[in-house]
Amino acid sequence: MTVQWNDLIARDARALTASEIRDLLKVADRPEITSFAGGVPDPALFPLDTFKTIYHDLTSDEAAGRRSLQYSISEGLPALRHWIVDDLAASGAVRSIDNILITCGAQQGLDLLARLLLEPGREIVVEKPSYLGAMQAFSMRRPTYVGINMDDDGPVLAELDAAFAGGARVAYLAPDFQNPTGRSYTLERRLAVLEIARKYGAVILEDAAYSKLSYEGDVVPSLLALDEVDGDPDAGTVIQLGSFSKTLVPALRIGWVCAPRTVIERLVLMTQASDLHVSTVNQEVACRAARDLFPGHLETLRDAYRHKRDTMLAALDEFMPEYVSYTRPEGGMFIWLTLPENIDSRQLLAQALEDAKVAFVPGQAFFCDQSGRNTARLSFATEKPERIRNGIERLALLIKRVHNQ
Numbered sequence: 001m002t003v004q005w006n007d008l009i010a011r012d013a014r015a016l017t018a019s020e021i022r023d024l025l026k027v028a029d030r031p032e033i034t035s036f037a038g039g040v041p042d043p044a045l046f047p048l049d050t051f052k053t054i055y056h057d058l059t060s061d062e063a064a065g066r067r068s069l070q071y072s073i074s075e076g077l078p079a080l081r082h083w084i085v086d087d088l089a090a091s092g093a094v095r096s097i098d099n100i101l102i103t104c105g106a107q108q109g110l111d112l113l114a115r116l117l118l119e120p121g122r123e124i125v126v127e128k129p130s131y132l133g134a135m136q137a138f139s140m141r142r143p144t145y146v147g148i149n150m151d152d153d154g155p156v157l158a159e160l161d162a163a164f165a166g167g168a169r170v171a172y173l174a175p176d177f178q179n180p181t182g183r184s185y186t187l188e189r190r191l192a193v194l195e196i197a198r199k200y201g202a203v204i205l206e207d208a209a210y211s212k213l214s215y216e217g218d219v220v221p222s223l224l225a226l227d228e229v230d231g232d233p234d235a236g237t238v239i240q241l242g243s244f245s246k247t248l249v250p251a252l253r254i255g256w257v258c259a260p261r262t263v264i265e266r267l268v269l270m271t272q273a274s275d276l277h278v279s280t281v282n283q284e285v286a287c288r289a290a291r292d293l294f295p296g297h298l299e300t301l302r303d304a305y306r307h308k309r310d311t312m313l314a315a316l317d318e319f320m321p322e323y324v325s326y327t328r329p330e331g332g333m334f335i336w337l338t339l340p341e342n343i344d345s346r347q348l349l350a351q352a353l354e355d356a357k358v359a360f361v362p363g364q365a366f367f368c369d370q371s372g373r374n375t376a377r378l379s380f381a382t383e384k385p386e387r388i389r390n391g392i393e394r395l396a397l398l399i400k401r402v403h404n405q
Ligand SMILES: Cc1ncc(COP(=O)(O)O)c(C=O)c1O
Pocket: 039, 104, 105, 106, 107, 108, 131, 133, 174, 179, 207, 209, 242, 243, 244, 245, 250, 254, 255
């Protein structure tokens, strides 16, 4: 008798489906395509020489080398957690290493938190649009999404209030240079968001994956830093997800969750049940790299990405027709396009790949309610400035042609 996979595969696992966009975007890697589709950092900015030295030093030191190849504790290396705690303190968030769990990227943090806080039918508040990877992690728990609209200052407060008033107690928010729009919340909006969350005893999952990639100087404090804890790091309402993927390299797969101790204790148990701990050697390397490279390397990244962002914005200003609007992000990697209602960005992508040799991500996938058919995400992170300008020019020409058809 053959295996009936459809009957065997658990409902939670069936909640995930392959995206047709992913198939379309397979061609985006071809050299003739200018790709604004990737959500990855520029590999040309990876600090290869520093890694060479770190790996050499680590493997030349008998004791440290052997320690870094051994199992380690599920919470994560104390030295790395100390570095994170010091870094958080420098940005105004006072926490202890007991509030930190090292995860396999921020993505594992999202998965663990989804398993901790969600269950079938339970509500989760997400921005419209929101990070697709987070919604994939949440969807495994088959929650009910409550999407809230955003304006240029952050989430629409009345909608957030209504979501909590309706019973939701968990919100996933990205206040800094959000993926996919590049937008950030103002200080006033952050404070108001916290006040509303406190009013209902709700939890905010703050995604800080892009927070350090700021290009305009003034950095607004994180929700974690603004969370009023009266000197008690375990009394807050905010759980923050951090990552080295965008500031060091993604391949180390080092992220972290900063949360009240009760939450960390639960997550540690879940980690023990799933992967025991994050790679010891990768944690050790990340810790050494962060110590050696920050803050200088962050300035290098900011200068490079600022230049690319400026190039893309200048090209959009020059070539896009006035009926296309776009965000002007102060950091991160993304610009968000809003096209006229009559343009479906999925159809546009097929034409863009074929005729304009340009790739982007259609925006609909980032909406929990499948709206946003006329939106698109552009990343300026990986292409060279000349290609960014030419690619935007070709995309603008295509949009004008499609609009006039
Ligand atoms: C907003 C956001 N959060 C989390 C992640 C996951 O990052 P990682 O697991 O590499 O730390 C990403 C990756 O692109 C992201 O864009």
